[in-house]
Amino acid sequence: MSVAKIFGVHAAQATLDYAPTKIKQAWVDQNRKDERLLSLLKGLQKHNIRAEKADRKKLDNLSKGSNNQGIVLEVEMPAMRSESDLNAVVESNKQVPFWLILDHVQDPQNLGACLRTADAAGVQGVIVTKDQAVGITPTVCKVASGAAETVPVYQVTNLSRTLGWLKEQGIWIAGAAGEAEKTIYEMDVNMPLALVMGAEERGMRRLTREQCDFLVKIPMQGSVESLNVSVAAGVLIYEIFRQRLGA
Incomplete structure (x- = not known):
């Protein structure tokens, strides 16, 4: 404990x-x-x-x-879940899958904010890497405002392998990338889905990107090149949520 x-x-x-x-x-x-x-x-x-x-x-x-x-x-502190826990939940899940995956995100403020959004939009869980990534900390709990207790966080050793396994379970992998050809608003994402967000500044790693079925981006009109990872996750998650509501 x-x-x-x-x-x-x-x-x-x-x-x-x-x-x-x-x-x-x-x-x-x-x-x-x-x-x-x-x-x-x-x-x-x-x-x-x-x-x-x-x-x-x-x-x-x-x-x-x-x-x-x-x-x-x-x-x-809320317990981190294991890879075997993840496997059991995915295999027994009766809902349309909706997962958030964070590839080496290290800022506890970002993880906390992502958990809060995940809770609000019905994301079933957040998957993080065991190495070079933040886990559940007091700052995460403070920012999450209770969502660290309601949204399970799963640590995996090999993210690329996990993504491959999720695809075998019928879950589509969508990666967030600024160079994607289509915006999230041009894509039909009402499907069994796992959304992958890359790390602060660096984005997704190559092996992670290669496992994605497709890439999506957020349209940007200003001079800022990109959004904070938790802000971007919020925009993308809520568009997926909106499509699932049939809005």
Whole structure:
């Protein structure tokens, strides 16, 4: 079991909402009496979680100087799922597959934001590489706002091999690439699908790209060459979601 510190009112509320049993300990500012903090204290009491009153210095030490907004929680981190877990879920899945794959994405802010979008759009899980990629961290959980508990994250050793196996299961692989001939809006993506996003700055690796059935891009009219990976993932995921809704 891996535990870590989560801090801030929004992150604490999300943990209370989605994973109260994961909270091992809580510290709150002994001098703050504002409505949001009092609401969190009531939530902690409801789940029989004792909140220790602490001064600002202790809270700053617990949060390593970050803005804690008067509350710090020690929580059990969501578990990363294995490749065998992924295989079992894919083989038993009764829904139309919809997966997000991140090829060596290393920024926890990006993973957290991708998880939040994945939860909102009904993505069944996120697949990441075991090496040279971020896993579930306190920052990921904070940014995900509860989605780290609701969207499973699977680590795989060999992404190219995993993509090949997903294709054998009848799942189409769509890669996001700026040099793609067609935009996401020109493609029919209402199909069993896994969307691959490349790493920050570098994009998809060659072997990953070679496993893609087709490439898609987001139309760009400004002077900026590309979008942040989590922003781009959000645009692409929601177009896939829109097509599935029949809009």
